[in-house]
Amino acid sequence: MEQCHGYTVLLSSLSSLTADEKSDLERGGYKDVSDLLLNSPRDISRTTRIPPQEIIRILEAVCRECASPIHKMKDLPLEGEEKITTGDAELDSMLGGGIRTGMLWEVVGESAAGKTQFALQLSLFVQLPSRLGGILGSAFYLTVASQLQTTRMDQILNTHPLLSPSLCSFENIQHTTVPTIDKLIFVLSKSLPQYISANAQNPSQKPLKLIVIDAIAELFHTTNKTTTQFLVERSRRLSEIAILLHALASKHQIAVLVLNEVSDTIDRNTAPLESAQIGYSEQFRWFGRAESGLGEGRKEATLGLVWSNQLNARIFLSRTGRRRYLEESERPRKIPESIPATVTSPIHPISEDQPLLIRRLTVVFSSVCDPASCDYIVTAEGISVIPGSVVPLAARSAVGVVSASAHASMAPRGDLDQTQNVQVAPLDIDYVVDSNDVASRPGTPENEPGDDGWDDFWEQNALPESVFEEVVNAMPS
Amino acid sequence: MSKNLLFHSTLSTSTQMALMRAGYETIDDLSSTSAEALSKELGIDISDSQAIITASQRPARPPMSQSIASLISRSQNFVCIYAAVNAVLAGGLRRGCILEISGPPGSFKETLALDYMRLFIEANEEVIFVDTQNMTSLATIKKTFRTSPAAADYQDLIHYTHLHTLPDLMIFIHNLLSKIQEKTGLLVLNSISFPFLSHPDLQPSKRTALLETIRQVLLQASESKNLTIIVTSQMSTKLLNADGSPGNFETGAKAVMVPQLGSTYLPGGRSYRLVIVPDSRTTGWDKVHSDGILLTSVTEWFGFFHLLYASQGKSFLGANIIFQTSEHNGSSTFFNLLGPEVRL
Numbered sequence A: 001m002e003q004c005h006g007y008t009v010l011l012s013s014l015s016s017l018t019a020d021e022k023s024d025l026e027r028g029g030y031k032d033v034s035d036l037l038l039n040s041p042r043d044i045s046r047t048t049r050i051p052p053q054e055i056i057r058i059l060e061a062v063c064r065e066c067a068s069p070i071h072k073m074k075d076l077p078l079e080g081e082e083k084i085t086t087g088d089a090e091l092d093s094m095l096g097g098g099i100r101t102g103m104l105w106e107v108v109g110e111s112a113a114g115k116t117q118f119a120l121q122l123s124l125f126v127q128l129p130s131r132l133g134g135i136l137g138s139a140f141y142l143t144v145a146s147q148l149q150t151t152r153m154d155q156i157l158n159t160h161p162l163l164s165p166s167l168c169s170f171e172n173i174q175h176t177t178v179p180t181i182d183k184l185i186f187v188l189s190k191s192l193p194q195y196i197s198a199n200a201q202n203p204s205q206k207p208l209k210l211i212v213i214d215a216i217a218e219l220f221h222t223t224n225k226t227t228t229q230f231l232v233e234r235s236r237r238l239s240e241i242a243i244l245l246h247a248l249a250s251k252h253q254i255a256v257l258v259l260n261e262v263s264d265t266i267d268r269n270t271a272p273l274e275s276a277q278i279g280y281s282e283q284f285r286w287f288g289r290a291e292s293g294l295g296e297g298r299k300e301a302t303l304g305l306v307w308s309n310q311l312n313a314r315i316f317l318s319r320t321g322r323r324r325y326l327e328e329s330e331r332p333r334k335i336p337e338s339i340p341a342t343v344t345s346p347i348h349p350i351s352e353d354q355p356l357l358i359r360r361l362t363v364v365f366s367s368v369c370d371p372a373s374c375d376y377i378v379t380a381e382g383i384s385v386i387p388g389s390v391v392p393l394a395a396r397s398a399v400g401v402v403s404a405s406a407h408a409s410m411a412p413r414g415d416l417d418q419t420q421n422v423q424v425a426p427l428d429i430d431y432v433v434d435s436n437d438v439a440s441r442p443g444t445p446e447n448e449p450g451d452d453g454w455d456d457f458w459e460q461n462a463l464p465e466s467v468f469e470e471v472v473n474a475m476p477s
Numbered sequence B: 001m002s003k004n005l006l007f008h009s010t011l012s013t014s015t016q017m018a019l020m021r022a023g024y025e026t027i028d029d030l031s032s033t034s035a036e037a038l039s040k041e042l043g044i045d046i047s048d049s050q051a052i053i054t055a056s057q058r059p060a061r062p063p064m065s066q067s068i069a070s071l072i073s074r075s076q077n078f079v080c081i082y083a084a085v086n087a088v089l090a091g092g093l094r095r096g097c098i099l100e101i102s103g104p105p106g107s108f109k110e111t112l113a114l115d116y117m118r119l120f121i122e123a124n125e126e127v128i129f130v131d132t133q134n135m136t137s138l139a140t141i142k143k144t145f146r147t148s149p150a151a152a153d154y155q156d157l158i159h160y161t162h163l164h165t166l167p168d169l170m171i172f173i174h175n176l177l178s179k180i181q182e183k184t185g186l187l188v189l190n191s192i193s194f195p196f197l198s199h200p201d202l203q204p205s206k207r208t209a210l211l212e213t214i215r216q217v218l219l220q221a222s223e224s225k226n227l228t229i230i231v232t233s234q235m236s237t238k239l240l241n242a243d244g245s246p247g248n249f250e251t252g253a254k255a256v257m258v259p260q261l262g263s264t265y266l267p268g269g270r271s272y273r274l275v276i277v278p279d280s281r282t283t284g285w286d287k288v289h290s291d292g293i294l295l296t297s298v299t300e301w302f303g304f305f306h307l308l309y310a311s312q313g314k315s316f317l318g319a320n321i322i323f324q325t326s327e328h329n330g331s332s333t334f335f336n337l338l339g340p341e342v343r344l
Helices: A019-027 A033-038 A041-048 A052-066 A089-094 A115-125 A150-159 A181-200 A216-220 A228-252 A280-288 A304-310 A449-460 A465-474 B013-021 B027-031 B035-042 B046-056 B083-088 B109-122 B138-145 B166-179 B194-198 B204-224 B332-338
Strands: A103-109 A138-143 A173-177 A208-214 A255-260 A262-264 A299-301 A313-324 A356-366 A372-379 A382-385 A404-410 B098-102 B126-131 B158-162 B184-190 B228-233 B235-240 B254-259 B271-278 B293-297 B299-301 B304-310 B319-321
Touching (some): A033 A052, A041 A052, A089 A356, A089 A382, A115 A208, A115 A255, A138 A181, A173 A181, A181 A208, A216 A228, A228 A304, A280 A299, A280 A304, A280 B254, A280 B271, A299 A313, A304 B235, B035 B046, B109 B138, B109 B228, B138 B158
Parallel strands (some): A103 A313, A138 A173, A138 A208, A208 A255, B126 B184
Antiparallel strands (some): B271 B293, B299 B304, B304 B319
């Protein structure tokens, strides 16, 4: 589907503007369409000396030229139908058929709960033909602070019954590290689009269908004291990243899988809320934790509401501390004898005598399936759901039957007569986007006059374009 | 037939009853009377009769000299499958109104929008669907309508597009009026808050100007083209000090969730804000909820928050129905609409 990327279209390239208009606008500092769109006609008029009425007419003409047609559904190619198997039929079913493309999925959990396993598996399964649950795609695996676990991937490749070296290879998994936010944004905005279009011109290459980020929370680790400024900045960067991920996902029908970390759940005393207010702490447990009643509420996803808002689906992996002996029918297939002795793995081979560590997978929310929860184990093959353990959670159809019994009116503010000492966890607070409040917010250091000096500095010391080109050329093919 | 006058939610039930009893059916019927005469005739306060006259002078309705039954084959009121939503909207979503649905991740905002879309499709009207953060793919829409025979033409009626950034949203807004066809009944913007994240550093004054532009276009679309508009929105966290004033993290006492964009972009007199949250009035580790998702909407009437409590149903631990409208009529009889007569 075509999309008009208004912010990249240069005014000079438009046919609906006269040469005079173009030069006037350029003199005023307006270079591309987004400059024109995001400033008010009055401001533009002031800096270009074009009368406001003219500006409005120009704006409408530009918008008409940049408009992308909105097609009827019947004229559009299918989208959102491709699903990548997870290698486990019950898990696929829970997820609505598998991991769908054109969406942003998050897998969040403690270390050793199986997040990386999930991502490694998927990087292999995406390559399979559709008769085996794949979509003949390739993967791009981005690591932040860790190394790509090629040995473990090898083990999965050699043990899982659906996979085989003839169908999947490491050549179809590109890898790069993104140790900083800037590097990630560069990869998402420049490197990946270039890689995708280069790929598209080569018919023997599998199209990119899976992007993994392992793990996003590592980009935001900080030892500094948490301040409002830090949180506002974090929100900005997360939003930037999210926009790029969603654009890639929809334009190229890619499944984006982002791994996230957890932190300990803090039982907070919250100040009493006015009756019309929706308390953040209370709400967070519904979308930030896996609460299926079996003890996973001790951990919650990091990066707060801003990041949660970006996701189309959240899958929560928990270690439950439970062990049990599995019945024969519940076990995944035994590891074939042919595993080379040189393959070392962190996972112990299944022995019939030992109870297995049970882990829990919860779909906390999803735009394509209902919330549900199941038990699973991690074996040499990867993640295996224990058959029959799938439990659906919220029933959406339960909405609606309420009876109105009374009404009361209350003033919204000022009823608190006691000031409670409230522990608001730092990672909860996100960027407040409220136009009414902005005026009254105390100025952050960014607004101080001294900052103009930095603008000048960067203007004079801008990084040359060649720097970015060098980085692109240095990337592994 | 007096449904015509019942569309205006500012009128209390008793006022509506009085109008009906006196034989007032259509807006035209009122054109020959005055507030004073009406107040005498119906035995109501002059302020209430003034409200009726004002309400009857709303812009841009089709000619009302016939009774509503014969007038329009298009339905004017949209009743979705969720009884609580319909109750909170005083009977349903009126044509030409704007509905904002917000809520935390996992609340069924998109599902609700899809249900309204279904109503328009089944009435053979066209829908423009804008998806900004991959929440509702073509596959999801297909899955929703595939099994519904009444919505068999959905592929022909739904116009679908993606956009992700703020400039793209503004291009869409500027072109919206020209995209509305004769048969277009509904616009769904899913979600409207997401594109604003592409320019987080945009100065507040510019942001407000953009929101104001959106408001003007939405108003014109709903007034002159009778377009019904549903937008979904994500929420943000707002820090409030103990006295309710805005705070920041260093001083913040409590964090509450509010719809991300504020009300600037919503035209007054025809907008509704619905907030959907899972019930969370009880905190307690021993209570395992079946995650009953309830409706909450805020009534804001000249700055006062009015809350209508609902009693506890079987699957959830209590419901807050809050409903916000930016109607500028000062009648306090609004709340009677959701009074004891409404039984669900």
